[in-house]
Amino acid sequence: MPMGERYLKSIRLLAECIQGFERLSGEHVRRCGLTHAQFDIIATLGNTAGMTYKELGDKTLITKGTLTGVIDRLEHKGLVERERSVDDKRSYFIRLTATGEQTFREVFPQVIAMGSQVFAHxxxxxxxxxxxxxxxxxxxxxxxxxxxxxxxxxxxx
Amino acid sequence: MPMGERYLKSIRLLAECIQGFERLSGEHVRRCGLTHAQFDIIATLGNTAGMTYKELGDKTLITKGTLTGVIDRLEHKGLVERERSVDDKRSYFIRLTATGEQTFREVFPQVIAMGSQVFAHxxxxxxxxxxxxxxxxxxxxxxxxxxxxxxxxxxxx
DNA sequence: TATTGTTATACTCTATAACTATA
DNA sequence: TATAGTTATAGAGTATAACAATA
Known part of the structure; x- marks a missing residue:
């Protein structure tokens, strides 16, 4: 194997680990009617006081145009809410609603329990x-x- | 931290590694007009004599209905070709065309070179x-x- | 002028189910 | 009956660019 490709095995393993983990966790996520992107948002907002679009976009790697759509759908489901920032009137704070918190507390432990089993040993x-x-x-x-x-x-x- | 969440740090790291790597490689991939799914197919078919939809789907985790669309677009670009299997007439073999091979040899080394730099030390x-x-x-x-x-x-x- | 978030566009991916043709 | 791949449908994510409001 050429030295330039020495790292390929690691990357392949890395990708397979993520794929495998997401395949396992995906069941629980979809069972709650959430997409992967939506779960990302819920998980990112969980246990926080909320954050702006900019911060959410940076953490989840979702671009702002896309983020509006994802947040729209979550807001429509009543899981998150927008609130104008006081400091900067261009900005919104996004935070989980009570229902969103509930979803976070339901779905997250299921994924955690699944992971706990995987890593039991x-x-x-x-x-x-x-x-x-x-x-x-x-x-x-x-x-x-x-x-x-x-x-x-x-x-x- | 509850013991049930002991693995969360690893998973977060894992996800961040993959995200980071895909952010780096994504530039090269998109520069060639390929999507992530399309690059997956090209990379999977590269250096093989071709394989069936079933095999491609298993390796890339793309479901058959979706796969038809992805292959359609790649075929339309002239990067892959379908050929009826001799053994099983329900089945197709998918393989890279000469252009597809060329794309594989162009894009893959760029991603490899990028990775080589990352892992240089x-x-x-x-x-x-x-x-x-x-x-x-x-x-x-x-x-x-x-x-x-x-x-x-x-x-x- | 630069930045935050929205809107519009066009495309791609995704799951699902019904369909065909082979096996 | 079961399997390989296609088609149709509906929704969701994606990049991009133009836009309004604010800084």
Whole structure:
């Protein structure tokens, strides 16, 4: 294998892990009538006082034009609500309604329970190793290139 | 943190890694006028003699109804071609055309080169550690639960 | 002038179910 | 009867650009 493709196996594994996890969690999400994007929003807003479109878009990687549609549908379902920001009148705060909170508390634990079963046999060391390697990976990826120093001996985040 | 949520950090990291990687590779993919699903097909067909819809659907997790549309658009662009299977006349083989092969050889190396830069400072040990943890993760996820034995001392695949 | 969010457009993906032709 | 792929439907996500209100 050419050295330029050395990382491909990792990326393939990464993609397969995500696909697999989403396939498992997707059942619970869809059972509540939520799409993946909608669940992303609910999960992002859960346990917060709300945030602006800008923040929501940055966290979920949904562009503003698309976000309006997703929020519209969630608002129509009565799961989120818009409120004008006091500081900046161009801006809206989006937050979960009482119903939205309820959905969050129902769906999220189901996904958590499913994940808990998957990871039932992971030890503290297994988790630590997984987090350490993923944290390093995340850092180089989000930097768009290698970091100044890659210290593999301690936790990065 | 409740023990039931111990794995959430890993999943968040996993999702962020994939998001970050797709954000980087997405540029190259879109620059060639391909969508993510279309690139999946091109990448899956690359370096193969072709495969049936069933196989393509299984590998890319695209359901058959959707797959017809994706293949239609790729065929319309002249990147793939259908050919009736000899063994089973219900079945089609899908393979890259010469143009499709060319696109594969153009786009894929660009994504590879981008990835190579990202992973430039990864050592052989870094790759081994990453693959080992991801392989274990993939196994428990695809099994939908814990594996019979989780042997963390050797490579799983 | 720049930014926040909306609207409009056009396309793609998605799941689902009914359909055909083969097996 | 069961399977491979198509078609039809309806909804949802996506990028993009033009736009209004505000900063």
């Amino acid at each position: 992971y030890s503290e060391d297994d988790f630590a190793a997984l987090e350490h390697t993923l944290a390093g990976l995340k850092q180089v990826i989000s930097a768009g290139g290698p970091p100044p120093i890659l210290d593999t001996t301690k936790e990065i985040i | 990864y050592s052989e040990d870094d790759f081994a550690a990453l693959e080992h943890t991801l392989a274990g993760l993939k196994q428990v996820i695809s099994a939908g639960g814990p594996p019979p034995i989780l042997d963390t001392t050797k490579e799983i695949i």
